[in-house]
Amino acid sequence: MTGWNLPPGCNVSDLPGNEPEGPCEICLMDLDHCACPQCTTCGAVGDPICYEIHGLERSDAQLISFEIQQRLYKAEAEAEYRYVEECYNEQIRQRNEHDESIGPQKD
Ligand SMILES: [Zn+2]
Numbered sequence: 615m616t617g618w619n620l621p622p623g624c625n626v627s628d629l630p631g632n633e634p635e636g637p638c639e640i641c642l643m644d645l646d647h648c649a650c651p652q653c654t655t656c657g658a659v660g661d662p663i664c665y666e667i668h669g670l671e672r673s674d675a676q677l678i679s680f681e682i683q684q685r686l687y688k689a690e691a692e693a694e695y696r697y698v699e700e701c702y703n704e705q706i707r708q709r710n711e712h713d714e715s716i717g718p719q720k721d
């Protein structure tokens with residue numbers, strides 16, 4: 615997986631399958647800061663299956679954390695989107711300028 619021509623601001627860990635582990639799917643905190651309890655049935659931590667099937671219940675702290683983190687992620691994603699869009703517009707602008715400078719010569 616080398617020689618990929620990634621747009622600016624992207625790195626390999628953004629590609630599907632290469633993400634670092636986390637965040638926790640229950641509280642959306644990164645795994646170092648996740649305080650979700652361990653499942654008494656399977657021993658997993660922060661696994662949605664435990665909350666659907668193994669009878670764990672999300673605490674207020676987990677729900678609040680999820681809300682806050684979700685908002686942060688959304689803001690981050692929007693900022694990234696704007697950045698990519700700006701880069702794209704800038705590339706178009708530069709290309710247009712370039713096209714004009716090599717356009718047909720007028721007498
Ligand atoms: Zn968690």
Ligand SMILES: [Zn+2]
Nearest residue numbers: 653656664668
């Ligand atoms: Zn479980």
